[in-house]
Amino acid sequence: DQQVKQNSPSLSVQEGRISILNCDYTNSMFDYFLWYKKYPAEGPTFLISISSIKDKNEDGRFTVFLNKSAKHLSLHIVPSQPGDSAVYFCAASVSGTYKYIFGTGTRLKVLA
């Protein structure tokens, strides 16, 4: 049973517009969430994270929103750039377990 789900395998967005990537989780014990970006032939690279005590975290063009009641988080990229084209993974963890559960990823394509 997948505890972290990314239901959209792919997403295409025009350059300059907003990209919204979604992630749902089932385990209410998760209290730390991360987004990673992965280019072909490279390992995942950390992008942004959020603790369950917050509902929003922002870093430049990237903002992560957390809705605990809905067990849902989203990553907003504004404005989207062609270099953002990659696979994005969300991951969740329970503090103290040092284990990270990953989603299947969403492939984002930003069209110039």
Add this chain to the structure above:
Amino acid sequence: ETGVTQTPRHLVMGMTNKKSLKCEQHLGHNAMYWYKQSAKKPLELMFVYNFKEQTENNSVPSRFSPECPNSSHLFLHLHTLQPEDSALYLCASTPRLAGQKETQYFGPGTRLLVL
């Protein structure tokens, strides 16, 4: 460059071969991980080492054998693999600081093909 290196980057092996994957982290971290990524599947945690001690074996078949000689190096020894073991194998590390929420740093992975 994340500070985590993996060699080789690509590996083709027969089912009767024995090979090893190597991971090295230059970040001073104390925890290291092996993950398997198959097509259209989430990253699957295989093994976790904390301060050189194995703390997690996620029901991994014995044809995969990890080794952690020190906090900076992690190996995955492979023998008598099956074609379904073909995947991207990723190594990651974290600082392992008590009470901290941590971010994993990944290596570039080894793309393994078992014939």
